[in-house]
Amino acid sequence: MLITPEPAARSSYRLSKSRYLSGLQCHKRLYLEIHAPALATKPDAATQAILNMGTDIGELARERFPGGRLVKAGYRQSQEALDQTAELLQDPTLPALFEAAFQFDQVLIRVDVLERVGVNELGQPTWRLVEVKSSTKLKATHLDDLTIQSYVLEGVGLALVDICLMHVNTQYVFDGRQLDLAQLFGLRSLNETVRPRLPEVPSRLAAMHTMLAEMSAPAIAPDEHCHSPYECPFWAHCTQEKPPRWIYHLPGSSKTVTLLRELGVETIDDIPDHVTLTPVQRRVKDNREWIGEGLRAALAKVRYPVHHLDFETFMPAVPKFIETRPYQVIPTQWSNHIEQSDGTLSHAEYLCQDGRDPREELTVSLLESLGQEGSICVYSSYERLILERLAEGFPSLRKDLKGVIARLWDLHVVIRDHYYHPDFDGSYSIKAVLPAVVPSLSYGDLAIRDGGVAACEYSRMIFTVSDWIEKAQIEEALLRYCERDTLAMVELRRELRKRAG
């Protein structure tokens, strides 16, 4: 694809920190971000919610630096931000600057926290760079992030004496009264790790600028690198001409795919017969409906009344309830479709609608709905995990919850081991399986169609939205989404029973 860069801008593009990181992931990504950003796929609601969470954490982290001052100019107001920063730097009484802007070697950065730590032997103020992340541990990309920021800060002449990452500490337990920010955030010095990386930056920047001045994007093939450390938004663009059965869609180990690509295999249909594949990969290659001999017997193992259970959960980065930790999984709702042996179907559901810790009330209502009899159909091991955690947290309900766990019956395992449909495209997720087996039922008509979005919307409904009409709309959307998950299991069992004869 030929893209003509703006003539006036061809020789000197200013990079931001995120664009530099994009360039480290893939030169083509950086090129497209600058010359053809419209080709990117917009972030979906779940991705956007994760980005928003990072912003919220960053704002909370500032409270660990009392007296610090925010550079208020927005991200698009670069010159204003640079001017405000220069002014604030002159004030020796300020202990920290938030979102301070600096530019060096055609790179513009905004620093989460720049903390004043003292004065050096030359009488210059000394500084600590603190990058705040909502993640729970150090990742390789954090080092690149800190490296480019340190490069710019030292480039403009700041005396940087420490380079730190501040991340969420999952060992912190909230006492239910006051957040202890010193415990919630872990501060880790990476000075010794980052400094040896600084000399690499000029050559990397030079390579990026040379590439950006080219008339067309570099010829880089889509691959594993497109998904790590970030999902590239140009994936759809870069793969648009790939065949539908492109070898990259073969499920399972990426090593097998890499090996096959090295052998020149372009599509799943071209895989030579002598190549050893897993049973699932073999079914994907065969590309036809497959009904295992054991399907009928596996489906017959359920005991009536059959309950169909699904939880929705959320994982607040900042704990909301007493004795919970950051990112602890909190179940917030359940749906149960109950099928009697004569086919009669009934439905029960629960959704916590206020800011209380929902777990105990949710558990009590669930135990009542599940009763003592019948199998409990789930799709994946997630429900078992939630029930086990509830049993740990509520000793008085443990015996009943253990009884529930003993009745679980996983439809996902049954389908994975005994059935395949070409429309699964190698995926056994319920979102892939349902439209293939029960085309009349899908998630397409729902306002919420994904568990990640459900979690974000729940959090928004409880802690952000004040308009009661909007709250009611979210509540309804959450209920219908969870209900669809359990109805999907009912219809999948029914349809598979027919197909198994």
Ligand code: SF4
């Ligand atoms: S999809 Fe992959 S190859 Fe294409 S720009 Fe993104 S990272 Fe590069």
